[in-house]
Amino acid sequence: MTLKIAVIGAGPSGIYVAEGVKKKLPDTMVDFIERLPTPFGLVRFGVAPDHQGTKKVINQYEKFFDQEGIRLLGNVEVGKDISVQVLQEHYDAVVIANGAREDKKLGIPGEDLDGVYGSAAFVSWYNSHPDYKDLSPIPEHAKSAIVIGNGNVAIDVARILVKSAEEMADSDLADHTRIAIDNASISDVVIAGRRGPVEASFTPPELRELGKLEHALPVIEGAVIPDELPSHIDTSQPAGRIKGKVLDIFRSFTEMKRDGKDKTIHLQFLASPTAFLGEGKVEAVQFERMELNEDGKPTGTGELFDIPADLVVSAIGYYSQPLEGVPFDEQLGRYPNEEGLIKDNLYVVGWGKRGPSGTIPTNRPCSFKTSQIIMDQVIADPAKQGGAAIDKLLADKGSKVTTFTDWKAIDAVETKTETRQKIASVDEMLAAIEEAI
Template sequence: MTLTVAIIGSGPSGMYLADRLAKKLPDSQIDVIDRLPTPFGLVRAGVAPDHQGTKKVINQYEKLFSQPGIRFLGNVEVDRDVTIAELKQFYDAVVIATGAQVDRKLGIEGEDLKGVYGSAAFVGWYNGHPDYRDLTPVHHHIRSAVVIGNGNVSIDISRVLVKEPGEMEESDLCEHARAAIHNAEVETVYLAGRRGPIEASFTPPELRELGKLESAIPVIENTALPDDLPDWVDTSVPEGRVRSKNLEIFKSFQELDASSAQKKIHLLFQASPAAILGNDQGEVRAVRFERTEIDGNGKATGTGEFFEVPADLVVTAIGYRSRALAGVSFDDKRGGYPNEDGLIEENVYVVGWGKRGPSGTIPTNRADSFQVADRLIADLGDGQSKGGPEALNRLLVERGVRVTTAKDWQLIDQLEVNRATGPAPREKLTRVQDMLDSLD
């Protein structure tokens, strides 16, 4: 069976889907479309710059573009250069793999103050995502930053803010962010969440990193760690074992000497953000929290007791929403696409965070994409190919779209590697026009 499939998005979900389809249907034609000239989505622009081991999965994805029948079409934006309706005409199946790109809001007073950013924007800024290149979230007078959220993204942000220059030499932290962060000399980070240490969504490897920083020490101040796990934690399942390991790590933090630390990461548990406070210039100056209490099932509820933490910068890391595409059903309340095991409507599918919400790791996306690929193949059966790539080629030429290919990405990739200084793996091009100009 020969099928034509358009995959919108070249992050992990899209690439794993392409891999599965190519192996199951070696004669298929698969076009991976991305609105940026460069592929690989959040692996390139979301994974922490000092987690180079995680980013090596890109090497696996790149091999796919050398296979016959799989193309990369970069700098092509759905709803700008082509519509879903047109793709449905051209391809046997269309798969949305765009992830969740929009920060969720806290819904509290003060979120619009200067100095308040969502984690998608902030991480995108220091990772060189073109959408956020011109933000200026970090400036010279920042001393205290508040990061709201008890997940790995909040750990990444906190860690990057307090690492010494030498600790980031082997990262691909972009130069504009590197200079701003190091000149700011952030002294204190408050990593805050409404739940307790047992309920936090950290994973042990990321949490453990906080205890190995050169100049910063993690400090637990407002919550007493329990001697043992509560009854609702089942250590016979992976989630329970993670909570058990995290408790051990938290206890190890208490053994560190923070008295002479140059920088501190204050782990604020049972602290629910109630308002972000500003000064007369409309700049953030503090965050007001309500203390919470944890019930026997691990749920947090407010106590009516409030306290304030000073802040020159606030980053919220509380989750993400997908962006709607014209002509496709979208659940605005959930921030994702209504679907049945990946099927949105006839011949239109969704994978990854747009399907199930912003949860899981890169391997989670692999399993999810494989399941949707298998369903797509079963649904389409022995259907006749529509021969979509040629029709899309003609349309994009007619509309004057400058499409980037896998070979173009290789050129950009090599240029970025050549731009690096010292042991850094690359210095990214951070503006779309600069990427395109480098190919001329």
């Protein structure tokens, strides 16, 4: 019997779970139910526009979609155009793979001031996500920005803000975003974290990029880089070795000369935000200075200090969005599951499964584990019509469902120029499809 599977979301984790099943059960029929007309999720809208090498994984994904039995049902929103429960009725298995696109909140005073954004919104804006095309987050004459968080997303945001047009020439940064950044001419970006350099979550490749910027110098603030890792970190393990490399990079920053660079990225450690300050719009962030105990955990000292800012981006993590009728842990921001199984024939992969952690390659083994569980548990039901039933339901509703062929029409328009210019409007995407017919 042929398995019929619906995957909610056409990003990496969803593609990998389908790939895992198709490798062992080639006759499996998989429909990707995607809210936007475009597939590839996190790769398209999460990876920084100047990381084109990372985005080349899309070439592999396109080959996967060209397989028999794989369909894209784009421009279909689960929970609005169709429910999870209806999908469960018509497919042998339903997999939630819609990622995590809601920003975690700091919960401190002033978080609603103009000029304070979460990284999910800010990154989506500079990656031309249709939901954020009208955001306009950068004040025209902004000179300073603060990015709160000590992970790779914080580095991405800081790097994009200080790179010149020449440095971004090979990126797919949208013209309107480039204009906004150039008009602002931000010269100081602070990356602030409540922990110290040893505890930072940067990875070596991302951190190393800050030392290669043409116009910006990385400067360590608020902490001294130790000569060696503390004893509680096991350097025989991969995580310990990574921290050792990160410290080496920090040390290299302390030896760098300005050499005419007119911008600065301040790596501000041991600083915990307590309030956003300003009248109507953000003007500064108030921090409490922290200190570390023997285990590397930060505690407050009671000392407060302010750092001026025209723009603040909080990059402290993401939450998944709940779906009607599906169990959801509001505190953790993900779907409770046992190795990917939520209940009945409903599964979850990616950030909705384990929380917003890991990179694109991390999703592959994680999704493969869930694909094996699906194959072990699910028996094909000949009574379930799969895509045929869903096609009729959506047609009866008048939904404008887009296909993978339609995506290729969008892709052709976006790649007419030397560097991709993403279409940031669903209506314009649908118009491009119509023109191609």
